[in-house]
Amino acid sequence: MKKIFLPFCFTIFVSVISLNATAQKKTIDQRVDSVLKLMTLDEKVGQLNQYSSKEELTGPAGENSNIAQEIKAGKVGSMLNVRGADRTRRMQVLAMQARLKIPLIFGQDVIHGYKVTFPIPLAEVASWDLGTIEQGSRIAAIETAASGVHWTFAPMVDIARDPRWGRVMEGAGEDPYLGSLVAKARVKGFQGKGLGNLDAIMACAKHFAAYGAAIGGRDYNSVDMSERTLWEVYLPPFRAAAEAGAATFMNSFNDLNGIPATGNAYLQRNILKGKWKFPGFVVSDWGSIGEMVPHGFVKDKKDAAESAIKAGSDMDMESRSYTAHLAQLVKEGKVPVALVDDAVKRILRKKFELGLFDDPYRFSNAQRETDQVGIPQHREVAKDMARKSIVLLKNEKGVLPLSKNTKTIAVIGPLAKSEDDMLGFWSVGWPDNSDVVSQWEGIQNKVGNTAKLLYAKGCDVSDTSRAGFAEAITAAQNADVVIVSVGERRDMSGEAKSRSDIHLPGVQEELLQALQATGKPVVVLINAGRPLVFNWTADNMPAILYTWWLGSEAGNAIADVLFGDYNPAGKLPMTFPRTEGQIPIYYNYYNTGRPAPDDDNPARYRSGYIDLQKSPRFAFGYGLSYTTFTYSDLQLNKTAMNASDSIVVSFKLTNSGKVAGEEVVQLYLRDEVATLVRPVKELKDFTKLLLQPGETKTVRFVIKKDKLSFYNNQLQWMAEPGAFDLMIGSSSSDIRLKSKFELK
Numbered sequence: 025m026k027k028i029f030l031p032f033c034f035t036i037f038v039s040v041i042s043l044n045a046t047a048q049k050k051t052i053d054q055r056v057d058s059v060l061k062l063m064t065l066d067e068k069v070g071q072l073n074q075y076s077s078k079e080e081l082t083g084p085a086g087e088n089s090n091i092a093q094e095i096k097a098g099k100v101g102s103m104l105n106v107r108g109a110d111r112t113r114r115m116q117v118l119a120m121q122a123r124l125k126i127p128l129i130f131g132q133d134v135i136h137g138y139k140v141t142f143p144i145p146l147a148e149v150a151s152w153d154l155g156t157i158e159q160g161s162r163i164a165a166i167e168t169a170a171s172g173v174h175w176t177f178a179p180m181v182d183i184a185r186d187p188r189w190g191r192v193m194e195g196a197g198e199d200p201y202l203g204s205l206v207a208k209a210r211v212k213g214f215q216g217k218g219l220g221n222l223d224a225i226m227a228c229a230k231h232f233a234a235y236g237a238a239i240g241g242r243d244y245n246s247v248d249m250s251e252r253t254l255w256e257v258y259l260p261p262f263r264a265a266a267e268a269g270a271a272t273f274m275n276s277f278n279d280l281n282g283i284p285a286t287g288n289a290y291l292q293r294n295i296l297k298g299k300w301k302f303p304g305f306v307v308s309d310w311g312s313i314g315e316m317v318p319h320g321f322v323k324d325k326k327d328a329a330e331s332a333i334k335a336g337s338d339m340d341m342e343s344r345s346y347t348a349h350l351a352q353l354v355k356e357g358k359v360p361v362a363l364v365d366d367a368v369k370r371i372l373r374k375k376f377e378l379g380l381f382d383d384p385y386r387f388s389n390a391q392r393e394t395d396q397v398g399i400p401q402h403r404e405v406a407k408d409m410a411r412k413s414i415v416l417l418k419n420e421k422g423v424l425p426l427s428k429n430t431k432t433i434a435v436i437g438p439l440a441k442s443e444d445d446m447l448g449f450w451s452v453g454w455p456d457n458s459d460v461v462s463q464w465e466g467i468q469n470k471v472g473n474t475a476k477l478l479y480a481k482g483c484d485v486s487d488t489s490r491a492g493f494a495e496a497i498t499a500a501q502n503a504d505v506v507i508v509s510v511g512e513r514r515d516m517s518g519e520a521k522s523r524s525d526i527h528l529p530g531v532q533e534e535l536l537q538a539l540q541a542t543g544k545p546v547v548v549l550i551n552a553g554r555p556l557v558f559n560w561t562a563d564n565m566p567a568i569l570y571t572w573w574l575g576s577e578a579g580n581a582i583a584d585v586l587f588g589d590y591n592p593a594g595k596l597p598m599t600f601p602r603t604e605g606q607i608p609i610y611y612n613y614y615n616t617g618r619p620a621p622d623d624d625n626p627a628r629y630r631s632g633y634i635d636l637q638k639s640p641r642f643a644f645g646y647g648l649s650y651t652t653f654t655y656s657d658l659q660l661n662k663t664a665m666n667a668s669d670s671i672v673v674s675f676k677l678t679n680s681g682k683v684a685g686e687e688v689v690q691l692y693l694r695d696e697v698a699t700l701v702r703p704v705k706e707l708k709d710f711t712k713l714l715l716q717p718g719e720t721k722t723v724r725f726v727i728k729k730d731k732l733s734f735y736n737n738q739l740q741w742m743a744e745p746g747a748f749d750l751m752i753g754s755s756s757s758d759i760r761l762k763s764k765f766e767l768k
């Protein structure tokens with residue numbers, strides 16, 4: 025082979041770069057080691073200790089501590105719920121008075137926006153628009169970093185199949201494939217071009233792991249599942265977050281198969297830090313180390329500290345177990361100092377990567393805070409995200425979109441004028457939410473003086489008074505069209521907000537019945553942080569929009585959809601049950617040996633209910649548009665592939681309606697026969713495309729072995745030869761094209 029002689033200087037140049045890069049890499053590792061060598065055992069333990077500010081508690085208040093004194097004594101490594109350039113600077117000044125001047129890191133739950141609030145995460149996922157989801161996290165990071173905060177406790181990536189669990193609102197729904205892509209998008213959004221950039225913050229994949237499978241949907245409850253299910257359903261989004269470079273993980277409150285996640289070495293050391301080689305650090309959830317005592321897993325907080333550090337929990341959020349007992353455990357020889365050193369190094373490495381050792385105050389810049397936080401450009405992106413998150417559940421008799429010539433519009437309901445509720449749970453607290461656009465304001469902004477607006481509250485969200493019905497009925501009778509905004513209050517979903525009854529609360533459905541009786545066209549807006557049950561409404565109301573909690577620009581986004589300035593394209597990221605009795609219900613179920621009959625033939629001796637249809641109220645992936653789409657001409661470039669091969673799938677999508685619109689086309693596969701039963705369908709790809717009226721586009725998916733794989737009983741990720749069903753759908757229950765192929 026011909027030898028290529030590079031100019032001598034080039035090889036020197038390359039080697040200098042590589043040396044420099046190595047030196048650069050080693051610089052942080054070396055700098056970490058150099059600080060570690062100086063630290064006393066108490067100072068090391070201090071780095072593993074995290075307190076919340078007292079002003080913004082996001083968990084049960086801990087014992088009183090003199091936080092300022094402890095920071096100055098080097099006993100605190102991180103604070104949460106401290107934000108703002110000035111406040112973080114003042115807190116950092118205290119840390120600079122400690123012997124080694126190790127900077128604090130500040131963390132905050134920036135779950136869906138900092139000052140400009142985006143739709144709740146579950147709503148964002150309904151957009152199936154990974155680019156906009158990433159952009160929303162990017163903006164949240166810019167505003168958070170400009171406020172002196174280095175770290176968000178997000179993304180929450182818990183797969184959830186039980187809408188009684190209030191925290192479904194902060195995740196990505198029920199599907200591992202979609203949830204993994206969203207996890208990656210959010211980590212990339214938060215961390216941007218990498219830590220050290222002034223607009224990049226540390227992401228935190230949480231809650232590790234399987235918190236969304238809490239029995240009965242009861243928050244903090246036990247989780248019991250096979251390892252296989254853990255790997256196949258609940259771990260994929262965490263793995264995606266780790267692969268995307270998430271700087272930190274947060275463990276979960278639940279016990280998993282009898283071992284609390286905080287003390288679960290299988291999760292944190294074997295999987296996360298072992299198999300996945302995770303270089304970052306794990307923060308416990310609020311008090312979860314100490315909560316291993318009520319779990320009955322340890323007898324006291326000293327044992328809790330020993331169990332947690334050995335299991336790989338690096339930082340103790342608010343339980344005070346480490347600060348009280350870890351040094352003593354090391355002195356007693358019960359905990360090797362090497363474990364403490366490993367945890368300290370993981371934390372110090374992030375502080376170096378953030379540039380805090382070079383300048384502890386670099387994020388605490390009041391001018392940048394003024395320039396970056398809450399600016400109009402951010403609101404525009406939030407509005408775009410909000411519009412894309414809205415799901416059109418029903419639209420009969422052409423009620424929607426509303427005509428811009430409508431003369432009189434009645435806007436009714438307990439949520440129509442609410443600003444606070446539009447923010448949903450886990451919004452960052454501000455003294456004044458008057459900058460949030462309510463639905464009433466959004467409609468006002470849209471119609472201006474071209475229409476007369478009538479308002480009536482009608483009823484409250486959850487009390488049973490019907491006293492407001494008469495006023496609402498009168499408003500409806502005097503209007504050409506009625507818009508009714510119902511649902512939950514924002515504090516009815518979120519953490520510690522599990523509900524046993526997820527029907528529309530109070531007498532809201534009775535209000536809808538009363539308004540329907542006026543004979544006027546009624547549009548229903550349903551606001552919630554979770555799937556709700558509203559069968560009468562779904563059966564009898566002609567037009568329904570699921571508007572979740574859409575954030576700062578909620579009203580403007582909803583008005584754009586109501587009046588057709590934006591054609592809704594949202595698709596449900598979770599299955600909507602007909603009633604609580606159907607839960608858990610999800611689209612990727614196993615068929616069983618006696619599959620439940622279809623709704624219209626309830627045969628006996630089948631796996632179903634004798635008093636309820638098999639199908640959900642609304643399926644995973646469901647959502648309508650103001651236009652219609654036809655799917656045609658499905659082709660596979662071959663009908664058999666081997667493991668190293670691939671199959672190209674193509675089909676045509678046509679906008680068969682009268683207005684432009686976007687469609688999320690979904691690819692589902694089923695492994696017909698395998699050594700383990702496989703789901704009746706699994707989402708394996710999707711794409712969202714815009715089509716003008718009459719336009720046709722060809723869509724292509726490529727199927728490789730990875731899309732055919734699953735975990736076998738030995739937890740090996742593998743694919744088995746055999747036949748596969750291929751389904752192209754507008755939702756998981758609306759399959760438009762089918763085919764088959766074989767893996768040789």
Ligand code: GLC
Pocket residue numbers: 082083104133177230309310519
């Ligand atoms: C809460 C939540 C967790 C949050 C943390 C800090 O209890 O479980 O998601 O990040 O405490 O607020």
